[in-house]
Amino acid sequence: MMATFTLFWITLPLFVGFGIYLLPKLARVLAVAVSLVSLAYGLWHVVYAEPMAVTLIDSFGVSLLVDQLSGFFVLTNAVVTAAVVLYCWSSGKSTFFYTQAIILHGSVNSVFICADLISVYVALEVIGIAAFLLIAYPRSDRAVWVGLRYLVVSNTAMLFYLLGAALVYQANRSFAFDALTGAPAEAIALIFLGLLSKGGIFVSGLWLPPTHGESESPVSALLSGVVVKTGVFPMVRFALLLPEFDPLVRFFGVATALFGVGFAVFAKDTKRVLAFHTVSQLGFVLAAPAVGGFYALTHGLVKSALFLTVGKLPSRDIKSLKKNPIPTSLWIALAIASFSISGFPLLSGFGAKVLTTKNLLPWQVIGMNIAALGTAISFAKFIFLPHTLSSQDQAKKVPGTGFWLAMAVLLGGLVFANIFYYEAYTLSNTVKPLVTIALGWLMYLLLFQRVSVKIPRVAERFDHLIGAMSLTLTFLFWMVLA
Amino acid sequence: MFTLEALILVTVFCGFFGIILKKNQMMKIISMDVMSTGVITFYVLVATSTGFMTPIALPERGVSVDSAIVDSAIVDSAITDYADPVPQAVILTAIVIGFSIQALMLVGVMKLSRDNPTLECSEIERSNT
Numbered sequence: 001m002m003a004t005f006t007l008f009w010i011t012l013p014l015f016v017g018f019g020i021y022l023l024p025k026l027a028r029v030l031a032v033a034v035s036l037v038s039l040a041y042g043l044w045h046v047v048y049a050e051p052m053a054v055t056l057i058d059s060f061g062v063s064l065l066v067d068q069l070s071g072f073f074v075l076t077n078a079v080v081t082a083a084v085v086l087y088c089w090s091s092g093k094s095t096f097f098y099t100q101a102i103i104l105h106g107s108v109n110s111v112f113i114c115a116d117l118i119s120v121y122v123a124l125e126v127i128g129i130a131a132f133l134l135i136a137y138p139r140s141d142r143a144v145w146v147g148l149r150y151l152v153v154s155n156t157a158m159l160f161y162l163l164g165a166a167l168v169y170q171a172n173r174s175f176a177f178d179a180l181t182g183a184p185a186e187a188i189a190l191i192f193l194g195l196l197s198k199g200g201i202f203v204s205g206l207w208l209p210p211t212h213g214e215s216e217s218p219v220s221a222l223l224s225g226v227v228v229k230t231g232v233f234p235m236v237r238f239a240l241l242l243p244e245f246d247p248l249v250r251f252f253g254v255a256t257a258l259f260g261v262g263f264a265v266f267a268k269d270t271k272r273v274l275a276f277h278t279v280s281q282l283g284f285v286l287a288a289p290a291v292g293g294f295y296a297l298t299h300g301l302v303k304s305a306l307f308l309t310v311g312k313l314p315s316r317d318i319k320s321l322k323k324n325p326i327p328t329s330l331w332i333a334l335a336i337a338s339f340s341i342s343g344f345p346l347l348s349g350f351g352a353k354v355l356t357t358k359n360l361l362p363w364q365v366i367g368m369n370i371a372a373l374g375t376a377i378s379f380a381k382f383i384f385l386p387h388t389l390s391s392q393d394q395a396k397k398v399p400g401t402g403f404w405l406a407m408a409v410l411l412g413g414l415v416f417a418n419i420f421y422y423e424a425y426t427l428s429n430t431v432k433p434l435v436t437i438a439l440g441w442l443m444y445l446l447l448f449q450r451v452s453v454k455i456p457r458v459a460e461r462f463d464h465l466i467g468a469m470s471l472t473l474t475f476l477f478w479m480v481l482a
Numbered sequence: 483m484f485t486l487e488a489l490i491l492v493t494v495f496c497g498f499f500g501i502i503l504k505k506n507q508m509m510k511i512i513s514m515d516v517m518s519t520g521v522i523t524f525y526v527l528v529a530t531s532t533g534f535m536t537p538i539a540l541p542e543r544g545v546s547v548d549s550a551i552v553d554s555a556i557v558d559s560a561i562t563d564y565a566d567p568v569p570q571a572v573i574l575t576a577i578v579i580g581f582s583i584q585a586l587m588l589v590g591v592m593k594l595s596r597d598n599p600t601l602e603c604s605e606i607e608r609s610n611t
Contacts, residue, residue: 060568118572125579132586141597145610148507148590155514155583156501162521162576163494169569170528210611457611462603466502 003054006066009041010113013106020099027098031085034102038078038109045071046420053115063176065115069240072293073112073233076300079413080225081105084218087308087406091218097137104130104222111230116175117165117191120234121158124198128154131227134219135211146214153207153465154198160473161194177234177241189476192235192248193469196476199231201286202256204472205279207465209263210457212275217311220271221304224278229296232282239289248479249286254367257283261374266453268318270310273378278303280371281341284352287368288359291352294420298340298352301417305337305410306382312399321385327398331387333407338379340414342440343372343433348417350433351424357432369436376440377448384444486527493520507594507601511587518580525573533563537570 013034020027051067081101088097107126114120128151136147165175167187172179180188193204200208208228212220239249260280267273281299285292309330315321326334340349353372360368458464497517501510591601598606 060571118575122575122579125583129583129586132590136590139593141594142610144590144593145606148587148594151583151587151590152501152510152514155580155587156498156517159494159514159517159521163524166521166524166528166569170531175568175572214611462607463502466498470498 002052005041006052006054006064006113009037010106010110012037013102013109017099017102017106020095020102024095027095028085028089031098031102032082034105035078035082035085038074038105039082042071042073042075042078046075047071060175062119063115064113064119065237066113069236069293070112072297073229074109076229076297077105077108077112077226079409080222080300080304083304083308083406083409084221086409087221087402088218089402089405090400091402093137097134100130100133100137101222104134104227108226108230112233115177115237117161117168117177117179118175121162121165124161124230125155125158127227127230128158131223134222135215137219138216142214146211149462149465150207150211152462156466156469157194157197157204160190160469161198164188164190164192164194177237180238181242181244185477185480188245188480189473192476192480193473195231195235196252196472197231197469198228199235199282200228200279201232201252201282202259202279202472203468205256205260205282206460206468208279209272209275210460212278212307213269213271217307220275220311221307224275224307225300225304228278228282229285229300232285232292232296235286236289236292239286246289249289250361250364251479253283253285253287254364254371255283256280257287257371258367258374259283261371261378263455264378265374265448266451266455267378268452270313270316270318270321270382271307273318273381274303274306274310277341277375277378280375283371284356284368287364288356291355291359294417295352295356297417297420298348298414301410301413302337302341302349305333305407305414306341308403308406308410309333309337312403318381318385325386325388328387328389329398331385333411334382334385336411336414338382342376342379342437344437345425345430345433346418347414348420349414350430351418351421353433354424354429355421372433372436373440373443376437377444380441380444380448383441384449483527487524490520490524490527493517493523496520505602505604507591507603507606510603511584511591514587515580515584518576522573522577522580525569525576529566529569532566535564537564537567 016030016034020030023030045066046068049068051065054064056062085101104127107123107130110123111120114123132147132151135150136144164187167190168179168183169175171183171187196202197204212224215223235249238245257280260276260283264273264276264280267276285295285299312330313321313326314324336347340347343350343353357368494517497513497520500513500516504510504513594606595601598609
């Protein structure tokens, strides 16, 4: 029964996605309806955490695994898609945009329930295509170039992944995730290279800031909120199913958390701060795989809220934002999201941080604390922006209903998600994030606000992105052998 | 078998280094195609590890869809030299995906070539970031 419903749910976005073309007037309604179905499905699996494994057709068929972890990721996808559609409601986007958004939604969902290497490959490639079409939607030269870059990087990474999958099959005659256990080191290195690049982790994540920074706000919100998590999810799954990968995944968690936040602290462009910060936050998901789902949910909601809000600000440059006060209503949305991601109590970012901290291994603790401090520093940039209550000319800059509906969904979700881990609210748990935030703000006001370090963008150039893959591959191979 | 495997890996790396070293965006895309051809061939090679025969059930080879008429005497010798159908089925999907991505990238390059006729990667990058 549940298996039938799962199949119905996974194919629904594809049917609706193409069906939208036949019913262009209903595009937005259908898009929201599909995400509501996913919302119900995700909630069901989060609340009734009964794992369900299905193998379709035969022994070589597609294998699916749905459990609480998938539930959290599906929930993230549902809420973010719904919010983005609401945000675009009166922006005059064409049917094509909604078709791609829904196909993206469906393929992202399928990554979260797949349990074999090839199904994951197919879903990731479909995501790549749909994401490219969404990035290139404005059809300006810049948009096409950013999309093309993304497509080449992701496709090259996926070719390595495919090679790794072939080696796994050669060794164990199976494409299921468990077949990785006896696979040769080069197979594992190749598969991880594909997933690290796709998920924007550590050095392989340098494609992410230009891509997420240059896309339109709703597309950035989708990419940062859910799409990168499709690269991360299989790694979390490996770490949980096969204990021998747990140290490797945790290591990359800490490495990317520090790497991303190091860039985010010094970035001067709002969208680039957010994009680098995504690279860092994915580290928190990987650092404690067992509870990564909840972290992914809170991060997805916060990051898409931030991208949507920042898109409405008059400028992207933090320096010029400091000179011209922003409308207070926008500032409130920005501040709520920034508080959540810094781990301030009352918002679910706090619960997620506490839960992740509890599941860290001793050698990870120092690194993750530094990353949390870096988060507080980089979001102090947003919290301390000057703002005014809307005067006459400010009133024009305040966005319309669609924006506020999206914010209500995302920020409301942040408050609501507290119920998943209300046990976090004890005195000792509350003190630590508050101290971290206070320390972060202090460091920002006294030090980071004044320094101006320009980190060269040379590593983000196209050739270097591809070249870095060969280095990462060598590094991975060495790590797997070790 | 070993030589073949080595040659296939050489193809993959030729493609990969082409993506890095070629300056022209068009050549990069063609290099990617070379790389993906290498990967596809590798799947075909993996499939042949059990045999070279087309994996189709035929009565004269001792296998039939209706298993009741299988001659067990022939089966032992006959069945084992079939090529493994699973990697082939899998790579078929990957070929289609690779082909469609290739098409999409070419459309993107066509669009870019209007304002950047040389299609030089570093030039496009400089004017668009």
